[in-house]
């Protein structure tokens with residue numbers, strides 16, 4: 001039997017969400033095939049053997065005893081390549097993306113740069129960094145200029161149309177993200193986003209549908225059907241995601257023309273390949289109202305994995321059950 005380590009929790013804002021994902025995985029893993037070792041990382045970064053709640057003092061020795069590791073972690077220190085680096089050092093097979101894809105996928109600015117390179121359509125954007133009490137404006141050729149918040153906001157409004165979305169480059173679950181309808185809000189939201197990351201992305205807002213596609217594989221990658229997110233909120237904020245009961249998902253998306261969903265599936269695989277993805281990812285898009293134009297938004301290398309999460313649901317609707325999905329992911333880790 002394969003000894004499989006399921007690592008969950010973690011030092012990110014998504015600790016609890018990760019625990020929910022892990023709960024579903026633990027319930028669905030086939031105990032006839034796997035010897036399961038659940039490992040909990042608390043918010044301070046301490047590791048525990050979950051079953052008897054004992055602290056793991058020698059983490060590397062502990063991990064060396066496992067055959068394969070499934071990091072069920074979202075956000076910083078889990079989805080961003082850091083823990084994947086540890087597995088590489090230990091030469092342990094693990095589920096999902098390697099170091100590079102994880103860190104690129106976690107960083108919204110770098111994801112944009114790669115998507116731009118392969119010609120995927122995305123929203124217009126600007127990139128600034130927080131620097132002491134000012135900001136560094138970074139142009140498309142990576143020339144830098146130190147400017148005030150006032151000057152940054154002027155420059156951005158010259159180049160982008162309102163509404164805009166202001167995002168910490170490294171974040172997740174919409175934490176630190178806001179929508180601005182005017183310059184006052186833009187300045188306020190830049191300052192807010194700067195509390196979560198020194199790198200800040202500002203994007204033009206898209207008025208449209210929000211759809212997602214799941215991908216699975218290493219060299220041979222398959223894409224699921226396309227699902228849609230619906231929220232009565234202004235956008236899919238943290239509260240809309242986890243608190244608003246009226247937020248819902250359509251799997252598959254209703255009344256979506258075949259040529260559009262085919263194109264989304266194609267782009268999802270291309271995006272995954274472009275960041276050097278392995279194993280799994282969920283790729284998120286907008287479809288603009290009126291024009292039906294597709295915009296790629298982001299790639300999540302460790303998407304939510306509860307039994308009602310979009311990633312497993314999309315594959316379930318495409319004929320791959322939750323349990324089968326786990327088997328395939330574990331097999332892909334060893335390929």
Ligand SMILES: Nc1ncnc2c1ncn2[C@@H]1O[C@H](COP(=O)(O)OP(=O)(O)OP(=O)(O)O)[C@@H](O)[C@H]1O
Pocket residue numbers: 123165167171172173174175177203204205206207210235236237284297298300
């Ligand atoms: N350019 C945009 N136009 C319209 N809506 C946007 C735009 N960018 C973000 N949004 C809205 O904000 C939400 C959160 O943004 P985004 O998906 O980029 O970050 P995130 O969800 O925090 O990242 P992650 O999925 O990694 O947790 C989106 O689901 C969408 O509702």
Ligand SMILES: [Mg+2]
Pocket residue numbers: 284298
């Ligand atoms: Mg998102």
